[in-house]
Amino acid sequence: MTPEQVAGMPVRESAVKALYRINQHGAWSNIIIERELARQSLSQADKGLFVHLVRGCLERQGALDWALGFYVRRPLARLDAWPREILRLGAYQIMYLGTPAFAAVDTSVALAKRLSGAHIAGLVNAVLRRLAEGKDGLPWPDRFGDPIAHLAIAESHPRWLVERWVTRFGPEGAHSLCVANNRPPGTTIRANLLRTTRRDLIEELARAGFDAREGRAAPEAIRIFGGGDLRRADAYRAGKFVIQDEASMLAARALAPQPGEKVIDACAAPGGKATHLAALSFDKAPVLALDVNPAKVSQVRSLANRLGLQSITALPGDARELGRLTPVRADALLLDAPCSGLGVIRRRPELRWRRGASDLPAIAERQLEMLAGVAVAVRPGGRMVYAVCSFEPEETEDVIVEFLSSENGRAWELDGDPTLLLPHVDGTDGFFFARLRRRAAANPPR
Numbered sequence: 001m002t003p004e005q006v007a008g009m010p011v012r013e014s015a016v017k018a019l020y021r022i023n024q025h026g027a028w029s030n031i032i033i034e035r036e037l038a039r040q041s042l043s044q045a046d047k048g049l050f051v052h053l054v055r056g057c058l059e060r061q062g063a064l065d066w067a068l069g070f071y072v073r074r075p076l077a078r079l080d081a082w083p084r085e086i087l088r089l090g091a092y093q094i095m096y097l098g099t100p101a102f103a104a105v106d107t108s109v110a111l112a113k114r115l116s117g118a119h120i121a122g123l124v125n126a127v128l129r130r131l132a133e134g135k136d137g138l139p140w141p142d143r144f145g146d147p148i149a150h151l152a153i154a155e156s157h158p159r160w161l162v163e164r165w166v167t168r169f170g171p172e173g174a175h176s177l178c179v180a181n182n183r184p185p186g187t188t189i190r191a192n193l194l195r196t197t198r199r200d201l202i203e204e205l206a207r208a209g210f211d212a213r214e215g216r217a218a219p220e221a222i223r224i225f226g227g228g229d230l231r232r233a234d235a236y237r238a239g240k241f242v243i244q245d246e247a248s249m250l251a252a253r254a255l256a257p258q259p260g261e262k263v264i265d266a267c268a269a270p271g272g273k274a275t276h277l278a279a280l281s282f283d284k285a286p287v288l289a290l291d292v293n294p295a296k297v298s299q300v301r302s303l304a305n306r307l308g309l310q311s312i313t314a315l316p317g318d319a320r321e322l323g324r325l326t327p328v329r330a331d332a333l334l335l336d337a338p339c340s341g342l343g344v345i346r347r348r349p350e351l352r353w354r355r356g357a358s359d360l361p362a363i364a365e366r367q368l369e370m371l372a373g374v375a376v377a378v379r380p381g382g383r384m385v386y387a388v389c390s391f392e393p394e395e396t397e398d399v400i401v402e403f404l405s406s407e408n409g410r411a412w413e414l415d416g417d418p419t420l421l422l423p424h425v426d427g428t429d430g431f432f433f434a435r436l437r438r439r440a441a442a443n444p445p446r
Contacts, residue, residue: 011053012053061353067091068127087124090104090107091131158353198222202214246428251387264287267338269293269299346423
């Protein structure tokens with residue numbers, strides 16, 4: 001029997017090739033998944049399986065590698081990339097998906113023959129058969145006796161992250177956070193209130209077959225629990241909504257732009273927050289949307305056009321040079337700074353394996369540079385929101401404290417308490433934002 005004739009091969013081959021691109025070439029899972037779903041001629045059931053396989057292997061990679069390590073004679077890291085990804089795919093099906101062992105083994109062997117050769121197929125066959133026989137006796141660390149080891153292996157997170165989360169949130173809080181990171185994040189959309197109302201949009205989406213319900217925190221938020229591809233909905237093409245997490249909506253709302261104000265989004269791509277700022281000001285506040293990547297500026301323009309917004313000017317520009325780049329002194333500025341992304345692990349599960357504790361100081365340094373660069377672009381008495389999709393202290397509270405004590409930050413003060421959102425507590429992406437106000441010129445720094 002040829003590999004093409006093995007049942008279930010097309011979807012599994014697509015999945016292992018996606019995993020190869022993600023783990024070996026640094027591609028992002030959300031982009032790869034979306035691209036493959038659009039390109040592949042898979043059935044609806046196989047599309048669901050494809051997403052499950054790719055996300056599941058990334059989410060459980062630590063546990064899969066640990067389990068496979070009992071049956072591979074050499075360290076898994078020393079295997080070539082293709083057999084490593086094939087073994088992970090087979091192990092995930094055996095350990096988590098409930099796939100019959102013979103089916104997981106047969107398809108994995110067929111993949112190995114197709115992608116690596118007959119000698120690798122023998123290795124894959126032997127390892128996965130032994131795993132299928134021994135999986136129920138694996139020595140998982142005890143959740144209560146050794147919570148850090150348990151979370152690192154059983155919930156498949158890097159040990160350095162688990163250690164800091166146990167310290168901050170306690171063993172139970174860290175456990176809840178890791179579990180939340182391994183659940184499908186769901187889909188939230190933001191209604192474009194300039195073209196519809198939330199109630200009308202929910203009803204329209206329901207007529208189109210979507211299970212749409214009100215969000216929890218933002219008045220524009222709608223949660224989608226099923227119904228197909230949102231981008232093919234008539235309401236999407238009519239510019240009535242944007243796919244966006246609720247945490248991002250709250251950050252734009254914290255800036256509270258008003259009609260007639262000069263507004264800047266200093267790191268705007270792909271445009272979700274910039275278009276929200278325009279909508280919140282009824283499309284009557286000029287919004288300057290900047291992004292350091294010129295290729296991404298077109299994304300902002302395209303989204304603004306689809307939503308029918310006229311107030312947005314999208315241009316390339318580095319936030320660190322904002323004071324020099326524009327003579328505009330903004331009334332309100334949003335800095336959604338580049339960060340570790342550790343708050344969106346549930347959306348990009350590969351992030352947990354790409355970040356290390358040593359990355360955070362350099363990221364925080366860049367965030368401080370950006371804050372210093374944008375602070376001078378806000379008029380005295382104006383306001384600014386600093387936001388990141390992370391909840392690590394180095395990128396959140398520590399950045400604000402250091403900025404306020406710096407030369408560029410002495411003219412600023414916190415305007416209310418910062419907001420910290422956690423996946424296992426708030427049901428949103430992990431997110432932090434702080435609103436600051438620049439003191440009026442007549443009020444010297446204290």
